[in-house]
Amino acid sequence: MKFKSVFDIIGPVMIGPSSSHTAGAARIGRVARDLFGRQPEWAKVHLYGSFAETYKGHSTDVAIIGGLLDYDTFDERIKTSFEEAEKAGMSYEFIPETGHVDHPNTARIVIGDHESEMSMMGISIGGGKIEITELNGFPLRLSGNHPAILVVHEDRSGCIANVANCLYKYDINIGHMEVSRKERGHMALMVIEVDQNVDKEVMDELKKLPNITQVTRIAD
Amino acid sequence: MEALFRNVRELVERAENEQKLISEIMIEQEILMTDRSREDIMIQMDRNLTVMEEAVEKGLKGVHSVSGLTGGDAVLLQAYREKGNTLSGDLLIDAVSKAVATNEVNAAMGTICATPTAGSAGVVPGTLFAVQNKLNPTREQMIRYLFTAGAFGFVVANNASISGAAGGCQAEVGSAAGMASAAIIEMAGGTPQQSSEAFAITMKNMLGLVCDPVAGLVEVPCVKRNAMGAANAVVAADMALAGVTSRIPCDEVIGAMFEIGQSMPSALRETAKGGLAATPTGKWLESKIFGGAVVGSGQ
Numbered sequence: 001m002k003f004k005s006v007f008d009i010i011g012p013v014m015i016g017p018s019s020s021h022t023a024g025a026a027r028i029g030r031v032a033r034d035l036f037g038r039q040p041e042w043a044k045v046h047l048y049g050s051f052a053e054t055y056k057g058h059s060t061d062v063a064i065i066g067g068l069l070d071y072d073t074f075d076e077r078i079k080t081s082f083e084e085a086e087k088a089g090m091s092y093e094f095i096p097e098t099g100h101v102d103h104p105n106t107a108r109i110v111i112g113d114h115e116s117e118m119s120m121m122g123i124s125i126g127g128g129k130i131e132i133t134e135l136n137g138f139p140l141r142l143s144g145n146h147p148a149i150l151v152v153h154e155d156r157s158g159c160i161a162n163v164a165n166c167l168y169k170y171d172i173n174i175g176h177m178e179v180s181r182k183e184r185g186h187m188a189l190m191v192i193e194v195d196q197n198v199d200k201e202v203m204d205e206l207k208k209l210p211n212i213t214q215v216t217r218i219a220d
Numbered sequence: 221m222e223a224l225f226r227n228v229r230e231l232v233e234r235a236e237n238e239q240k241l242i243s244e245i246m247i248e249q250e251i252l253m254t255d256r257s258r259e260d261i262m263i264q265m266d267r268n269l270t271v272m273e274e275a276v277e278k279g280l281k282g283v284h285s286v287s288g289l290t291g292g293d294a295v296l297l298q299a300y301r302e303k304g305n306t307l308s309g310d311l312l313i314d315a316v317s318k319a320v321a322t323n324e325v326n327a328a329m330g331t332i333c334a335t336p337t338a339g340s341a342g343v344v345p346g347t348l349f350a351v352q353n354k355l356n357p358t359r360e361q362m363i364r365y366l367f368t369a370g371a372f373g374f375v376v377a378n379n380a381s382i383s384g385a386a387g388g389c390q391a392e393v394g395s396a397a398g399m400a401s402a403a404i405i406e407m408a409g410g411t412p413q414q415s416s417e418a419f420a421i422t423m424k425n426m427l428g429l430v431c432d433p434v435a436g437l438v439e440v441p442c443v444k445r446n447a448m449g450a451a452n453a454v455v456a457a458d459m460a461l462a463g464v465t466s467r468i469p470c471d472e473v474i475g476a477m478f479e480i481g482q483s484m485p486s487a488l489r490e491t492a493k494g495g496l497a498a499t500p501t502g503k504w505l506e507s508k509i510f511g512g513a514v515v516g517s518g519q
Contacts, residue, residue: 001223001378004253006246007264009336009373009382009399010344010366013271016326017438019338020383050385054436054492056510057287059329074271079329104385126383127337196255 003127012128014073020105021051021058024124026078029067031132032109032120034216035150040111043068043092049104051124052096061094064107068092073128108134132218138180138189146175147197148218151190154211155181162209163190170202187213224249228375228416228470235412242402242412243364246371265363271333272322272345279321283328287509290439291328294321311350312454319346319450323443335366336373336382336395339438342446343396344369347404347453355407368406369399372419379471380478384431385490387481389445394426394477397449397456404457420466420473422456427473428480430488432495435506441496 003009014023033040045064047055055061059078065085066078077084085092097108105124112118121134132142135150142148153159160179167174173195181188198217206215224245225231235242250261280298284291297317300306306313319342326332326341335344348365351357357365373382376395381387401422402415410418426449434440466473487494496502 001226003374003377004223006250006261006367006370006374007268009377010265010268010370011333011335013268013331013333014338016329016332016338016341019334020385022338023334050491054433054490057433057436057492058438074331076331126381126386127377128334 003129008127008129012073014128015063015076015078018058019128020124020126021054021060022063023073023128024105024126024130025051025058025060025063025107026067026071026073027128027130028107028122028124029064029109030070030072031067031122031130031216031218032111032118033068033070035120035135035152035214036111036118037214037216038113039070039088040068040090041113042111043090044095044110045092046095046097046108046110048097048099048101048106048108051105051107052098055094055096064109065092068109068111135189136187137182140189140191141178142191142193142218146193146195149192149194149198149206150216150218151192151206151212152214153188153190154213155185155188156211159188159209159211160190163192163206163212166202166205166209167192167194172196172198172202224252225371225375227379228372228419228474231371231375232412232416241364241368241406242371242415243367243406246367246374262363265366266359268333269363269366271331272335273349275322275325275330275332275341276318276345276349278330279325280317283324283330285324285327285437285439286329287435287437287439289327289434289437289505289509290443291324293443294318294324308451311354312451314353315347315350315450315454316447317346318349319343319446320443322346323446327437327439327443335369336377336399337384337392339384339442340392340396340446340449342443343393343449343453344400344403346446346450347400350450350454351404351407357407361407365403365407368415369403372399372402372415375471376474376477380474381481387478388429388484388489389431390426390429390477391481392431393442393445393449394423394429396446397426397453398423400450400453401456401460404453405460408457408461410461414460416470417465418457418460420468420470421459421464422452423470423473423477424466424468425452425456427477430484430495431490432488432497433490433492434497434502435509436492436497437509440505
């Protein structure tokens with residue numbers, strides 16, 4: 001089932017005007033920031049499909065920047081996120097693309113600062129729900145049906161076992177998991193779908209495990 | 221996790237067999253599927269209800285969108301209603317004005333609760349706060365109204381679509397109107413089967429509704445479609461309470477809506493390229509708001 005909670009239907013509480021083009025867009029921006037782990041200094045937002053056609057009218061641009069500033073879908077500051085971004089010292093650029101994508105509501109967010117940069121592709125599947133389809137060139141298959149944890153890690157033995165053990169300790173069941181890497185011994189990514197939302201305590205413990213670079217979660 | 225119901229038939233059967241309200245089945249399913257406590261779930265829905273109340277209140281004071289395309293109609297409708305001489309009746313105009321109020325707040329980037337989407341957020345609260353004056357429900361009954369609406373929306377979302385981009389406005393405002401109609405029945409003391417009939421009657425009359433927002437904004441014709449969705453919901457609820465049934469079963473109506481959505485050209489599915497968006501005035505408004513070449517003639 002695509003939708004499993006009544007709050008996917010009666011909700012989210014959000015700033016208008018569109019659940020797919022505003023609330024979903026804000027969530028995509030926020031996950032990008034979460035994955036980056038800090039406030040980016042610059043953002044290049046590539047918009048595809050319906051996002052590219054109608055982003056101004058739906059305030060998709062304002063919402064994505066709001067997400068990059070860590071605002072939730074109902075945060076009133078989304079409305080003035082461009083000004084807030086300037087205050088926070090983040091520059092931004094929107095690039096409507098004409099290339100073909102699988103989903104009509106697709107955004108590729110490239111963010112960075114003086115230390116590093118990151119690229120993420122997200123799609124808004126309706127009602128405010130989103131999926132992340134690519135991270136730094138790693139294709140992901142996050143269904144968006146379940147809460148998920150993304151773990152960026154060094155490609156070393158034991159990493160996966162440590163993460164699985166930690167989740168086991170907190171009685172968190174793994175529904176689906178995949179691991180991908182670009183080349184042996186370098187950066188790798190675990191995508192873990194779980195049955196319930198993971199709280200901060202577990203996230204903090206995961207972050208402290210050896211060879212883990214970044215941990216983020218996508219709440220249901 | 222297996223859901224307690226996958227379609228309206230199963231939902232109604234379960235409610236009847238267990239002598240429970242549809243809202244109760246939805247609450248039980250939410251507990252089952254999300255592992256959250258009943259208290260937690262009720263608190264979250266109570267909060268959503270509060271957001272809806274605040275949005276209506278704000279809209280009735282008068283809001284205007286940045287584009288200037290919408291705003292102020294809820295105020296006109298309430299003032300008209302207060303004169304006590306409406307043609308279609310007090311409750312109907314009350315529902316319509318409150319649906320408009322919510323969507324004007326949405327268009328003005330105010331805070332709303334998507335039901336089931338932001339573009340269709342006016343119908344369920346609009347009808348709820350209008351029938352509230354007539355039926356005097358408790359706070360819990362008002363929260364249950366949202367669960368009943370949600371149960372029907374859940375079926376549509378999983379078996380068809382609630383997205384304008386995927387299925388046209390019939391999937392958005394159409395679903396919202398059906399959901400509202402089913403919820404009115406429960407609050408008015410009707411049976412689960414009557415909720416199903418009301419949903420079917422409403423949805424049948426929203427079939428084929430295209431999504432053609434002028435300038436790509438969630439304003440024209442979205443706000444007025446919420447008004448008519450609310451009116452449709454109230455009238456269909458009255459029909460079902462009177463004992464009128466739908467010849468086509470509810471789940472088949474939902475199936476038909478999905479099929480129609482699939483065969484709709486993309487110009488009529490939230491791309492702002494067809495329908496009202498493509499009229500001379502629609503294009504003129506777009507160029508006026510976003511700049512670019514003036515392609516149509518304006519008023």
